[in-house]
């Protein structure tokens with residue numbers, strides 16, 4: 167997968183050189199290219215923003231600069247374009263799975279009050295353009311949101327996770343974990359400061375362990391995410407689940 171990221175703060179993406187994503191880049195699974203938007207601003211101050219039409223606070227990012235940058239980066243190609251914005255569709259594990267199937271993603275990091283809407287309008291005619299929100303809160307720009315999305319998508323690519331089963335068991339993963347969050351996890355020692363590991367996890371009985379883990383996932387989902395629990399497909403719940 168090729169990932170292009172356009173931003174006025176390319177240094178935000180140094181974390182993509184480490185850990186799982188860094189190793190995926192070294193192996194060639196991920197080809198990440200970060201671009202400084204100001205390279206396409208031609209005035210002496212490298213201006214990328216201006217005052218909003220209609221008045222109001224803050225500044226809006228200029229369409230000319232973005233248009234030149236995107237045209238140069240895509241070189242006539244057709245990446246899927248993702249624009250992080252609080253007004254976008256929710257970024258979910260399902261969307262991460264969908265984006266992980268794409269051969270090429272282009273992330274446009276807005277700052278200030280955002281990118282002139284004509285940029286998304288212009289490229290929607292040529293590319294799949296998704297405005298996406300990682301949550302109902304406002305950041306100073308799209309860079310942190312892109313880091314979140316790149317990690318969530320990148321870890322789903324073949325060979326990135328040490329054990330592919332991890333992605334299957336993820337919270338929210340399609341299939342058995344759909345609309346469920348994961349239950350608690352434990353490791354050695356079996357007793358720590360008076361806290362014991364649940365006995366079933368030491369039993370070696372795989373069926374009982376799987377049942378316990380599902381029960382705990384349902385309990386935690388009901389406790390922490392009642393709106394997800396309400397959306398659980400009744401067909402996937404057996405009579406034991408319904409008693410939880």
Ligand SMILES: NC(=S)c1ccno1
Nearest residue numbers: 251252299300304305
């Ligand atoms: N919530 C998101 S994605 C965002 C982008 C910029 N500010 O907030």
